Amino acid sequence: MKHLKLLIIYLLLFILQTGLAQDSLSSYKKEIFVSKLDSMPYRILFPPHFSAEKSYPLVVFLHGAGERGNDNEKQLIHGSSLFTSPEALAxxxxxxxFPQCPSDDYWAKVKIDRNDAKKTFDFLYTKPPTRSMNNLIQLIDKLLDGNYINKDQVYVMGLSMGAMGVxxxxxxxxxxxxxxxxxCGGGNTHFAKNFAKQTPLxxxxxxRDDVVDPKYSVRMVEAILEAGAYPKFTLFEDANHNSWDPAFAQKEILPWLFSKTRKP
Known part of the structure; x- marks a missing residue:
């Protein structure tokens, strides 16, 4: 009987957590951005009691390669609940x-060599942006045209492929x-000087990341330091590629993010 009661409690907790997760996802409105030649699905969360007469921070979250597609669902798998907790909403x-990159594209312009034991990445910023990056820039510009966005509090986050997009x-x-x-991303360190002092990171x-070698983050940190800025850097000793889990668990992640305002 005792085991049966425990089983019932676990089932009820599972149902409750599942329901909360579904409510979290449903808080994000489904939309599709349409440009002259293309389109991109995205989800967008508005704050409680939203008013177009007020201005709010904008957070852009770029998902990883595993969440690509056109279902307008998978991009919410990681990170979406960070902004729907009662504490975050209050x-x-x-x-x-949360925009969604199609399965055949990438946020960043990058050449990936899969012949080595680990993937190697060559970031090609001097080339035209990918179709998805181009759509993303247009979508952000469209949102920034609205008076309800605080232009001094626009933030960008991403994991893996999405961090490369950041x-x-x-x-x-x-x-x-x-x-x-x-x-768990990487970028073209040669151009770190273009944003190092302007945008805190x-x-x-x-x-232990065996998908994107941590050397790519280390090199970016070194390049930003060389450019005269001081990024925060957290290297999780026991984490593999899913370092977003301990990252999202950092209590200071949202206070740190929202404390920043655009530099003149």
């Missing part, structure tokens, strides 16, 4: 954007973002 009312969009849209968070990586 303390950091903001507009949160570094690239900081290069392609200078003087736009007040801060950025890049988790918190960089995360797992020391």
């Amino acid at each position: 303390n950091y009312p903001s507009i949160v954007l 570094y690239e969009i900081l290069y392609r849209k200078p003087n736009t973002f007040a801060a950025g968070i890049a988790i 918190w960089i995360f990586h797992g020391s």
